[in-house]
Amino acid sequence: MTDTHVIFKAEKVSHNWQIKCYCPGGKIDYVTGFLDEQSTQNWLKTEHCAHWLKVRGYNPAYNEITRHAPGNDPEGTLCDVPT
Numbered sequence: 001m002t003d004t005h006v007i008f009k010a011e012k013v014s015h016n017w018q019i020k021c022y023c024p025g026g027k028i029d030y031v032t033g034f035l036d037e038q039s040t041q042n043w044l045k046t047e048h049c050a051h052w053l054k055v056r057g058y059n060p061a062y063n064e065i066t067r068h069a070p071g072n073d074p075e076g077t078l079c080d081v082p083t
Helices: 037-045 047-055
Strands: 007-012 018-020 029-036
Touching: 007 037, 018 037, 029 037, 037 047
Parallel strands: none
Antiparallel strands: 007 018, 018 029
16 A cells, blocks of 8 residues: 555535545546535545545555645645544
8 A cells, every 4th residue: 555645625516515636646536426515524534535545555544634624725635534
């Protein structure tokens, strides 16, 4: 598994929410299908985020729990993975 950070940023698209995932090497992935911002935050706090990282070859333990107030961090947030 790769020890590198993946940056996640929740964003509203039309009437739905998605998580934009900035992966190493400039790759961008999306996790879609959220009804509200709280749903995106809940996903980041659960094992779903850790699983998403694992199946892509990233080390969930390396991604630290970091929280940012909405709108105060244009770069996004590191994955809120329970370690």
